[in-house]
Amino acid sequence: MHGPGMDEVRAAEERRLHHERWQWGGRLPSERLRGVRGSNVLGMLPFDSDLVHALGAADPDVQRVVALLAARRACETARLTDVGWVAQALTALTEGNPLPPPFDDRARMLEALRSTPLVPGPPVLEAMPPERPPYFPPPPAGWTWVLAEEPRDDGVRRYELGRLPDGLVPAVSGDAKSAPPADAEPISAVLVHQTGTPRVPGEISQPHFALPAVLAAAESDPLKAALDAVWHALHTYGEHYPELLADIRSVCAERAGTEADRLRPGSVADLGPGVLRG
Numbered sequence: 060m061h062g063p064g065m066d067e068v069r070a071a072e073e074r075r076l077h078h079e080r081w082q083w084g085g086r087l088p089s090e091r092l093r094g095v096r097g098s099n100v101l102g103m104l105p106f107d108s109d110l111v112h113a114l115g116a117a118d119p120d121v122q123r124v125v126a127l128l129a130a131r132r133a134c135e136t137a138r139l140t141d142v143g144w145v146a147q148a149l150t151a152l153t154e155g156n157p158l159p160p161p162f163d164d165r166a167r168m169l170e171a172l173r174s175t176p177l178v179p180g181p182p183v184l185e186a187m188p189p190e191r192p193p194y195f196p197p198p199p200a201g202w203t204w205v206l207a208e209e210p211r212d213d214g215v216r217r218y219e220l221g222r223l224p225d226g227l228v229p230a231v232s233g234d235a236k237s238a239p240p241a242d243a244e245p246i247s248a249v250l251v252h253q254t255g256t257p258r259v260p261g262e263i264s265q266p267h268f269a270l271p272a273v274l275a276a277a278e279s280d281p282l283k284a285a286l287d288a289v290w291h292a293l294h295t296y297g298e299h300y301p302e303l304l305a306d307i308r309s310v311c312a313e314r315a316g317t318e319a320d321r322l323r324p325g326s327v328a329d330l331g332p333g334v335l336r337g
Contacts, residue, residue: 074196081194083110084108089115091282099290100285103187106293108306113311114285121314122281125307129153130276132303133292137269138180144171148273158277165274172266183297184260260298268295 081086083104092100092115103111114122131140131149139145148162163169165261195204198220207217275287289307291301 077197078194084112086112088112091115093282095280095286097211098286100286103286103293105191106186106300107308110289110304110308111286113315114282114289117285117311117314119281121311122285122330124282124314125274125310126276126278126284127290128310129285129292129303129307130272131287132236132306133269133272136299136303137265137295138178139266139269142175142177144175145270145273152273152276158273162270164278168270168274169267172270177266180265182262183265183299185263186294186297186300187258217331254334263294263297265295265297268292 079287083092084099085108089112092111100111114125117125130152134140134145134149142147144159144161151158157163161171193216195218196228198204201223202220203223204218205221207219229301272288272291272295275291278284278287289303292303296303
């Protein structure tokens with residue numbers, strides 16, 4: 060038998076999971092994703108939460124391939140692949156070797172970039188994630204969040220709890236709390252969301268985003284390498300980032316399909332080592 064204290068703990072945990080599910084694009088993260096420390100995983104979620112989950116579920120080999128691809132694409136779009144010291148770093152990544160100087164020191168790397176003559180490319184605006192609806196906590200049974208009637212001119216939207224029509228109140232059973240009766244006192248709760256004028260994206264320096272993608276791809280943790288390399292490459296692409304994410308998704312799907320075929324029941328790989336099909 061649970062007391063009021065346990066009910067409050069359980070309710071608080073349900074609210075936490077509800078928000079976490081929303082934050083991660085509609086599903087809870089794996090323990091592997093939760094455990095990635097010091098990464099840009101939360102920053103990736105507004106851009107493509109499905110890709111984040113796909114990278115979290117991928118094999119380390121796939122994660123490493125994605126990290127290398129992201130670093131190379133970042134350098135290509137920033138017009139750095141013909142720069143000798145950058146090309147050497149990309150080769151080292153491909154061969155699994157440590158990054159050569161000046162990538163062993165971030166300050167030296169940035170100084171090398173400053174002293175390297177580059178042909179400027181066309182202006183590119185920063186990457187901005189798609190808009191998404193605001194978060195709404197789960198309302199009590201029989202209630203829903205509705206936009207407040209009074210308008211606001213300052214970009215603030217107020218939401219209040221409103222009672223659901225009788226036909227829309229979900230049925231409950233067992234020991235669950237029933238929906239409130241029609242004459243129940245109104246529940247007082249207000250959510251405030253600031254919309255305002257959308258921020259105007261600014262112009263970016265692509266090389267300054269591309270080089271951190273190379274550093275990220277060299278991380279020892281393949282998942283962190285993939286997440287952070289894609290993050291920096293995404294911002295290197297700026298406003299054109301959907302092109303990059305489409306390529307990354309394609310690689311993940313292709314690699315996942317190859318692995319599924321390899322492990323398909325009845326395949327040679329499925330028979331175990333040293334066993335050939337007759």
